[in-house]
Amino acid sequence: MLSVIIPAYNEELTLDASIKSFSEALTSAGLDFELLVIDDGSSDGTKQKLIELEKIFPSLRHITNEGKHGFGHAVRCGLANYRGDAVSVVMADSSDSPQDLIAYYEKIREGYQCAFGSRFIKGAQVEDYPQFKRMLNRMGNWLIAIMFGQRYYDFTNPFKCYRREIIDGMQPLVSGQFGLSIEMSIKAIAQGAKFAVVPNSWRNRDGGESKFKVFSQARLYLMTLIYCRVVTLLVPILDRSAR
Secondary structure, eight states: OEEEEEESSSSSSTTTHHHOOOHHHHTTTTOOOEEEEEOOSSSSSHHHHHOOOOOOOOTTTEEOOSSSSHHHHHHHHHHOOOSEEEEEEEESSOSSHHHHHHHHHHHHTTOSSSSEEEESSSOOESSSOOHHHHHHHHHHHHHHHTTTTSSSOOTTTOEEEEEEEHHHTOSOOOOOOTTHHHHHHHHHTTOOOEEEEOOOEEEEESSSSOOOHHHHHHHHHHHHHHHHHHHHHHHHHHHHOOO
16 A cells, blocks of 8 residues: 655645545556645644545545654654555645656556655656755755765655655654655665656645745755764664674
């Protein structure tokens, strides 16, 4: 079964369209799936909207994140509660494509352990991505690729799919914000996971307010990178000393 984790903070205006599009697409594809929404301390009508939607979509369930709030904390809450043998994280604002998720899962069923989306390669379609944010994105992802010796250039993209054993192998996850996307990607690669890179679409949200603030996240990204670099350097040394 495919689990789809959807972190939601004050997403009352976007949930209808997002849940409907993912549910209809995955059902049409004949997939066994669950949509697991994590209400991350919303102060609007998100919780009530989820209760209403659960009456319409039997594959939908929600959990309230009772711990610390933030994108990473919400996703980690979802990763502690999902039921599938594969899991993907998608945004509640309809910026991610259900058809891309189906393509990811096809790669998982082909035998890959991860499917990594890439928004800036041939075949990807990006709509209304702010130019300054795009420039920082490309610079940051090239830096990460160089640091970790990879030819994949969208580590900051949270829209990926993982087999359960890869999720289990990357524990503990420590990032509480958007840096979790980097941490999960790097820890999957560090395990030697077999991954496919799939071009994915992205479009700016139709409603509500973006929770991603470029400058406030920059320091947290840097801290996550330092942590991941230390972990990837230490783990082989510890493994050798344990033998």
